[in-house]
Amino acid sequence: MLRMFTAGESHGPALVCILEGMPAGLLVDANAIDEQLRRRQSGYGRGARQQIETDRVRLLGGVFDGRTIGAPVAMMVPNRDYENWREREVPPWTRPRPGHADLAGALKYGIEDLRLVAERASARETAARVSAGALARQLLSAAGIAIGSYVESIGTAHMPEQADPPDRLCGRALLSDVGCPDEATAQAMRAAIDTAREAGDSLGGTIVVAAWGLMPGLGTHVQWDRRLDGRLAQALMSIQAIKGIEIGPAFANASAPGTRVHDALYSGGIRKTNRAGGMEGGMTNGEPLWIRLAMKPIPTTITPIDTIDRATGEAAATQYQRSDVCAVPAAAVVAEAMAALVLADALLERYGGDRVEIILERIAHDRKA
Numbered sequence: 001m002l003r004m005f006t007a008g009e010s011h012g013p014a015l016v017c018i019l020e021g022m023p024a025g026l027l028v029d030a031n032a033i034d035e036q037l038r039r040r041q042s043g044y045g046r047g048a049r050q051q052i053e054t055d056r057v058r059l060l061g062g063v064f065d066g067r068t069i070g071a072p073v074a075m076m077v078p079n080r081d082y083e084n085w086r087e088r089e090v091p092p093w094t095r096p097r098p099g100h101a102d103l104a105g106a107l108k109y110g111i112e113d114l115r116l117v118a119e120r121a122s123a124r125e126t127a128a129r130v131s132a133g134a135l136a137r138q139l140l141s142a143a144g145i146a147i148g149s150y151v152e153s154i155g156t157a158h159m160p161e162q163a164d165p166p167d168r169l170c171g172r173a174l175l176s177d178v179g180c181p182d183e184a185t186a187q188a189m190r191a192a193i194d195t196a197r198e199a200g201d202s203l204g205g206t207i208v209v210a211a212w213g214l215m216p217g218l219g220t221h222v223q224w225d226r227r228l229d230g231r232l233a234q235a236l237m238s239i240q241a242i243k244g245i246e247i248g249p250a251f252a253n254a255s256a257p258g259t260r261v262h263d264a265l266y267s268g269g270i271r272k273t274n275r276a277g278g279m280e281g282g283m284t285n286g287e288p289l290w291i292r293l294a295m296k297p298i299p300t301t302i303t304p305i306d307t308i309d310r311a312t313g314e315a316a317a318t319q320y321q322r323s324d325v326c327a328v329p330a331a332a333v334v335a336e337a338m339a340a341l342v343l344a345d346a347l348l349e350r351y352g353g354d355r356v357e358i359i360l361e362r363i364a365h366d367r368k369a
């Protein structure tokens with residue numbers, strides 16, 4: 001129902017995005033899109049580029065008088081850094097950076113200058129995703145569904161388990177520069193990032209994305225490619241550097257007996273636990289959705305890593321390019337955006353309609369039943 005495409009390079013004129021399938025009549029808040037872009041750029045551990053850019057979205061199509069018109073929504077996020085690079089003579093990159101797309105991309109497309117691979121593989125592309133996701137979350141919000149996230153760990157600094165509901169945890173995370181709702185852990189995270197920076201190294205971590213206000217039955221058990229768990233996994237794993245995903249405490253559940261895992265049902269369809277993470281049979285079950293993501297450490301490090309020089313065929317060391325030390329808080333914002341796109345897609349599939357008002361009527365009817 002909802003399709004998103006992005007285009008553009010990290011140091012090109014802009015990142016662009018087309019979001020196809022948005023119903024007509026949605027009030028679009030461009031400031032709220034910019035707010036998500038601001039969140040994506042912030043966070044302790046980010047590199048110098050974030051000070052150069054202040055991302056602002058430009059709506060180019062599909063919105064008239066502040067509302068969607070049912071046409072594809074076209075958005076552009078200009079790269080302010082473009083002006084600094086357009087005249088610059090940059091020697092070709094010939095040393096592939098381990099952990100990056102450089103070598104495989106060059107072999108695949110027959111590219112000599114690795115920078116041409118890096119320009120598109122860069123996570124700068126996520127500015128376009130976040131713009132589209134911000135619009136999807138405006139549709140979800142009209143339907144009473146909210147999305148948030150928090151950073152659970154950076155390196156070995158790990159938050160203790162918290163029993164708070166998702167809105168509280170995600171709300172507190174919004175106030176933290178490492179996206180962590182627990183201040184003691186947040187301090188340990190900042191210290192870990194400082195230590196990694198001083199050592200010329202980088203860090204990854206884990207993120208929890210949550211959605212609440214969900215009705216049961218988004219997604220379906222009837223066909224493999226329509227299962228919502230699979231669709232969420234695909235979208236979230238497509239984020240640069242995200243290498244693992246679990247729904248609910250899936251890896252802990254895997255080592256516990258079934259009677260201690262499955263959430264018992266009580267009169268009125270009530271559950272007192274949510275170890276399924278809000279998802280059964282590839283569908284939302286009405287409980288909050290919990291998804292945990294693992295992000296690998298940033299692959300660009302000040303400390304050189306062994307590589308080869310493709311120009312000479314000789315052993316070489318990586319050359320440092322300006323980079324984040326840790327981008328887990330920013331990745332959490334991107335993860336919210338990707339989850340919002342998948343959930344909005346599933347919402348449109350379930351309540352499909354060309355106009356927001358009709359969709360909202362159907363949802364209201366369903367919620368009353």
Ligand SMILES: Cc1cc2nc3c(=O)[nH]c(=O)nc-3n(C[C@H](O)[C@H](O)[C@H](O)COP(=O)(O)O)c2cc1C
Nearest residue numbers: 099100101121123240241299300323324327330331
């Ligand atoms: C928000 C965000 C920011 C990132 N910033 C950097 C960065 O500054 N330097 C870097 O080397 N990798 C960064 N990455 C990760 C790389 O883009 C990614 O590891 C690389 O493109 C290879 O893709 P893969 O890790 O998915 O295999 C970032 C990822 C995200 C999600």
